[in-house]
Amino acid sequence: MSELSIELERALPSLRRSTDSADRVAYARDLWPRHHLAVRAGNVAEHRPGVIVWPASTEEVQSLVQWARRTRTPLVPFGAGSGVCAGILPREDVVVVDLKRMNRWRAFDPNAPSLDVEAGHMGLPLEEELGRHGFTLGHFPSSILCSTVGGWVAARSAGQNSGYYGKIEDMVASLECVTGRGEVVRLHRRTNGPDLVPLVVGSEGTLAIVTSATLRLHRAPESRGFASWSFPSTEDGWEAMRVLFQSGLRPAVCRLYDPFDAMLARRGSVKSHASGKKKAPGAGAAALRALLRRPAAFNALVDSGLGTKAFGGALIVAVFEGQGEQPTRDAEAARRLVESCRGEYLGEGPARRWMAHRYSISYRQAPTIASGLFLDTMEVCATWSRLGALYHGVRRALGESVFVMAHLSHAYPDGCCIYFSFAGSAAPGARAGEWDAACERVYDATWQRALDAAIAAGGTLAHHHGAGRSKAPRLGRELGRGVEVVRALKRAFDPDSVLNPGNLIPPIEPFPYADDAHAKAVHA
Incomplete structure (x- = not known):
């Protein structure tokens, strides 16, 4: 057992955790395609987290963040791992926080209509259950089979039906989250005064860990x-x-x-291969x-x-x-x-x-x-x-x-x-x-x-996949002086930079991609 795991067990003995080597490989990356080159070369995961934890409540998340702030331990929130921009790239001193045990419906209001749902709820089961109640969120990303509510919020996700229902930021009425200060806050959409919800939506786990979201619903379509x-x-x-x-x-x-x-x-x-025969590249x-x-x-x-x-x-x-x-x-x-x-x-x-x-x-x-x-x-x-x-x-x-x-x-x-x-x-x-x-x-x-x-051309670098580490080095050119605003927000929400450091925010100095994407063994 690693020193990091021992220290975490002493501080939070009831928190479910793992240092199993298979888990550490599984949580070492998201689906950034550049990683696939490393896998093909036989280098599966050099940057593995030290520990993976599965909190079951907001209180456990808060205790974890407070501990991480005291010990300066980086935390990486994890949805379902389907991101494609290197939003997850941990090290041995990092704790990955998988939120999928937090998947409860907290409050369903058919009159609003709205649903307060925890961040770890998977996409397709959520939509299917809403359908049984006669409602839809209207959010159908292509990753709906392998993504969570918290992941949608973190990446500013767009679904296939966005022309009518909008993107995820149009569906969020309020958010509960734990900031890097270890504070539990509830942010509401406001028509007067500062509206902080848009700051967290799309922040890719760098400002706060989203623990639940109140989402606006629609009647399920009749036709x-x-x-x-x-x-x-x-x-x-x-x-x-x-x-x-x-x-x-x-x-x-x-x-x-x-x-x-x-x-x-x-x-x-999509092609079906009924014969079941596998063909090697030829x-x-x-x-x-x-x-x-x-x-x-x-x-x-x-x-x-x-x-x-x-x-x-x-x-x-x-x-x-x-x-x-x-x-x-x-x-x-x-x-x-x-x-x-x-x-x-x-x-x-x-x-x-x-x-x-x-x-x-x-x-x-x-x-x-x-x-x-x-x-x-x-x-x-x-x-x-x-x-x-x-x-x-x-x-x-x-x-x-x-x-x-x-x-x-x-x-x-x-x-x-x-x-x-x-x-x-x-x-x-x-x-x-x-x-x-x-x-x-x-x-x-x-x-x-x-x-x-x-x-x-005057375009954006991302629309709904996020920036992660893959686009962060160029993000400063798009945002200009807005980068300083982003860094100021980071200092306000997470002054000790324990939440997913290195992700999203443009670096002060240019940096190369992580070395785990470089081949060490080659299969001809």
């Missing part, structure tokens, strides 16, 4: 209206989205896929690696008119929901608007297919990474007037070294989110024994160029 359209170009598609949202219509779901991503959406993103994987070592020509072909025509154009799927006949009427009104923006109506089919598979996550990432590639996503946003510069600037920056595609979702009257997906490989000339390290170099350079391009 839905579906519609889909194809477009000659992605630009035509987002112009239709702008017109749609500025008209006052609010589809719960409105997703625009660029031509290549639209082709994948039409085919379906000639196909080698060909893909070779193609992605020089991706610029591939991107140019896809972006050309020939490629757009071959893939069938861009695609919008829209889902309206609500009560009675209103969703159907909204879908019909949307059809009239969108067809005036060069949209060709495709009927309800593509939107219904999307809805039927909304939680169907592709598991092809693992074999793709095993074949020697890397995959990642980047979500940025901008006002409509800057969206074109953001889209083309980031796409060019990414396209120098990776194959890139995109879809647009989470639209608003004043702007939209762009979600880039990309795949890459080592640069030409990399030898088998240096493959993973060469992939890392391409990965890092790609991200740095793309973040710089987003800033240059």
Whole structure:
């Protein structure tokens, strides 16, 4: 047993904890794709926490934070580990705080309607239970199977139905949390005076540990209206989205896929392998690696008119929901608007297919990474007037070294989110024994160029994934003098910096990515 664990046991003997090696590996990281390169190289987790704890009440969380402040022990709050920005990267002197034992409904008010629920409640069970009561939160992130209420709040999450229900910050009426001072506070949304809730929402565990949230609810939808359209170009598609949202219509779901991503959406993103046979990476994987070592020509072909025509154009799927006949009427009104923006109506089919598979996550990432590639996503946003510069600037920056595609979702009257997906490989000339390290170099350079391009275009560096450690070094360029405000908040909420140090807040001095993402053993 480590000295840290012994000290924690003396101070808080009733707190459930573990120093088991399997637990320490499981809690060593989130799903930041850069970590996958280390796993592929055989380096599973260098930065493991000293202890993992599972508090069961706010009182236990408070006692833990008070102890951590006295002993200067860093704490890292943990939801379900599905973050993709290195929000979790502990060390031997760190205690990871898993909140999933705190999953109770504290107060359900069907008249408000609202629900006070503890931070560790998992997403899909929460929505299913609300449905049995005739309500919905309306928050459906793609990670709903593996994310928690506290994680949503910490990362400023967006769900697939954000067009109608908003993002998580629009759903939070109040928060209970334990600050880095060890104080339990209840923060309420206010219309007069300082409103502190938005400071904690999106703070990624650096200001306070969220222990419960009072969430605004909606009546479960009685009906839905579906519609889909194809477009000659992605630009035509987002112009239709702008017109749609500025008209006052609010589809719960409105997703625009660029031509290549639209082709994948039409085919379906999840394949079943009924035979159960596993195929090792072979000639196909080698060909893909070779193609992605020089991706610029591939991107140019896809972006050309020939490629757009071959893939069938861009695609919008829209889902309206609500009560009675209103969703159907909204879908019909949307059809009239969108067809005036060069949209060709495709009927309800593509939107219904999307809805039927909304939680169907592709598991092809693992074999793709095993074949020697890397995959990642980047979500940025901008006002409509800057969206074109953001889209083309980031796409060019990414396209120098990776194959890139995109879809647009989470639209608003004043702007939209762009979600880039990309795949890459080592640069030409990399030898088998240096493959993973060469992939890392391409990965890092790609991200740095793309973040710089987003800033240059007047966009944001994140929309709903958070910043973590992966974007923190560039966040200062986006925030400018606002960084000092963030640091001042940190000093006010957590003066001894015990809550997730190193996460989110731009460093005073630039720092490289953590060394556990660097290969130590290579499997050719």
